[in-house]
Amino acid sequence: MAIIVDKIQKKKDIALSCKALVVANGINTLTISQIAKAAGVGKGTIYEYFKNKEEIVFEIANIMMSEHSQKLSHELSEQKSTKEMVKKFSEFFYSEADKELREIYKEFVSLSLMQQNPEMMAFQTQCFNNYYGWFREILQAGVESGELKQEAMFLARGIFVMGEGMFIAKNVTHAIENLKKELDTFIDNIFELLEVKK
Amino acid sequence: MAIIVDKIQKKKDIALSCKALVVANGINTLTISQIAKAAGVGKGTIYEYFKNKEEIVFEIANIMMSEHSQKLSHELSEQKSTKEMVKKFSEFFYSEADKELREIYKEFVSLSLMQQNPEMMAFQTQCFNNYYGWFREILQAGVESGELKQEAMFLARGIFVMGEGMFIAKNVTHAIENLKKELDTFIDNIFELLEVKK
DNA sequence: CATAAATGACCGACCATCAGTCAATAAAAA
DNA sequence: TTTTTATTGACTGATGGTCGGTCATTTATG
Numbered sequence: 001m002a003i004i005v006d007k008i009q010k011k012k013d014i015a016l017s018c019k020a021l022v023v024a025n026g027i028n029t030l031t032i033s034q035i036a037k038a039a040g041v042g043k044g045t046i047y048e049y050f051k052n053k054e055e056i057v058f059e060i061a062n063i064m065m066s067e068h069s070q071k072l073s074h075e076l077s078e079q080k081s082t083k084e085m086v087k088k089f090s091e092f093f094y095s096e097a098d099k100e101l102r103e104i105y106k107e108f109v110s111l112s113l114m115q116q117n118p119e120m121m122a123f124q125t126q127c128f129n130n131y132y133g134w135f136r137e138i139l140q141a142g143v144e145s146g147e148l149k150q151e152a153m154f155l156a157r158g159i160f161v162m163g164e165g166m167f168i169a170k171n172v173t174h175a176i177e178n179l180k181k182e183l184d185t186f187i188d189n190i191f192e193l194l195e196v197k198k
Numbered sequence: 199m200a201i202i203v204d205k206i207q208k209k210k211d212i213a214l215s216c217k218a219l220v221v222a223n224g225i226n227t228l229t230i231s232q233i234a235k236a237a238g239v240g241k242g243t244i245y246e247y248f249k250n251k252e253e254i255v256f257e258i259a260n261i262m263m264s265e266h267s268q269k270l271s272h273e274l275s276e277q278k279s280t281k282e283m284v285k286k287f288s289e290f291f292y293s294e295a296d297k298e299l300r301e302i303y304k305e306f307v308s309l310s311l312m313q314q315n316p317e318m319m320a321f322q323t324q325c326f327n328n329y330y331g332w333f334r335e336i337l338q339a340g341v342e343s344g345e346l347k348q349e350a351m352f353l354a355r356g357i358f359v360m361g362e363g364m365f366i367a368k369n370v371t372h373a374i375e376n377l378k379k380e381l382d383t384f385i386d387n388i389f390e391l392l393e394v395k396k
Numbered sequence: 397c398a399t400a401a402a403t404g405a406c407c408g409a410c411c412a413t414c415a416g417t418c419a420a421t422a423a424a425a426a
Numbered sequence: 427t428t429t430t431t432a433t434t435g436a437c438t439g440a441t442g443g444t445c446g447g448t449c450a451t452t453t454a455t456g
Contacts, residue, residue, distance in 0.1 A: 004424090005432070028312055031414060042434040047416065106311050112370040113308035114226055125371040132373070151387055158364070158384030162356050165363025172310040173323040175330070186356030189349055193391040201405060201451055208405095230442060240407035245443065 011049040014039045015059040023103045027057050054111055058120060061108045064101045065127055068092070076134065082142035083191050089135060090183040093167045106171060135160050152194045162186060209247040212237045213257040221301045225255050225309075252309050256318060259306045262299045263325055266290070274332065280340035281389050287333060288381040291365045304369060333358050350392045357388060
């Protein structure tokens with residue numbers, strides 16, 4: 001044998017070393033040569049680790065999403081009320097901390113919409129189910145503790161995807177000026193309707 | 199002088215004659231040569247009417263959106279209850295009649311997310327404001343007639359973008375199996391909370 | 397009416413760029 | 427020394443977009 005590199009690790013290394021570039025420019029204005037240079041490898045090497053240009057975004061999204069997932073999981077455990085937890089979820093769409101991930105996510109959604117790439121869809125499905133699972137659990141706990149009405153569960157899907165809708169609207173129009181405010185308003189008002197009044 | 203063609207009309211003609219091709223394949227797998235052939239013009243002629251490849255999708259979206267806008271406006275006037283009108287809005291996301299427009303819309307959102315094209319954003323903003331304006335009016339009328347609680351207005355933005363969120367989720371994941379059902383469930387349940395009980 | 401001049405519509409050969417390939421090279425392991 | 431693996435940048439094919447030239451029609455002129 002020769003040099004044995006950890007293919008999985010090196011793939012991550014390459015992805016991470018061009019992350020800033022992709023975040024700043026988006027994948028379709030970047031060339032493979034630029035990416036290879038940023039990663040400090042030859043152009044051909046990129047294709048040893050990635051099937052194509054798009055897979056680089058996929059890998060970056062993968063890494064960052066799993067970090068975010070861990071972070072969110074931890075942060076959720078620190079919240080007290082159901083509403084606080086729901087707001088914690090929505091923070092992804094505006095927080096300064098998640099800015100880079102949002103850029104990558106935007107890129108990733110755009111690619112997923114355009115191509116019907118099965119791996120990308122499978123990954124997005126997994127993410128969706130993961131986050132939406134938590135979201136349901138939170139509401140369910142709220143219902144069981146008597147904090148929320150039973151109907152909350154029927155609205156769960158809709159409330160969950162509302163964030164995504166607001167995010168897309170923010171990014172393709174000028175109609176959403178203050179995303180945090182819009183999300184908070186919605187959450188506050190829907191909780192007003194869903195909370196069990198004593 | 200020479201032949202004077204109606205540039206605006208011809209632009210529309212070219213866009214429409216390759217509509218089916220774009221709907222079926224998406225813009226990024228198509229080449230300009232294919233598009234030109236479908237439109238029955240030379241490659242150079244395409245660039246007499248369109249700045250670039252993406253603008254073709256823009257033009258198709260423009261034409262179809264304005265048709266849809268007219269159709270929806272008419273259909274809304276035929277609905278009776280507030281809830282029926284809201285459901286009419288959501289039909290765009292699953293109706294067989296709007297299938298082609300949805301494909302183009304998907305493509306268009308994808309392009310808008312990827313590039314930060316000012317003209318595209320301006321157009322999307324206009325569409326958003328148009329539709330959202332109607333949506334608010336409908337809810338407002340519901341409130342004024344005593345059918346809905348005042349809080350409906352605070353939830354308007356969120357309910358409106360929820361459809362978009364559901365549509366994106368449907369298209370980038372396998373998590374949404376029955377879009378109509380999901381939308382209807384949400385609308386039914388939120389109306390349950392918002393309707394003034396007698 | 398005939399013909400020349402003018403001009404806009406149209407086009408495809410051409411150009412530059414770039415994603416992706418591959419043959420050659422380097423270097424570690426056996 | 428031989429085998430295997432990693433790396434690479436020159437190369438290729440495809441394609442988005444340009445440009446010079448041609449064609450068709452209209453208008454001006456004699």
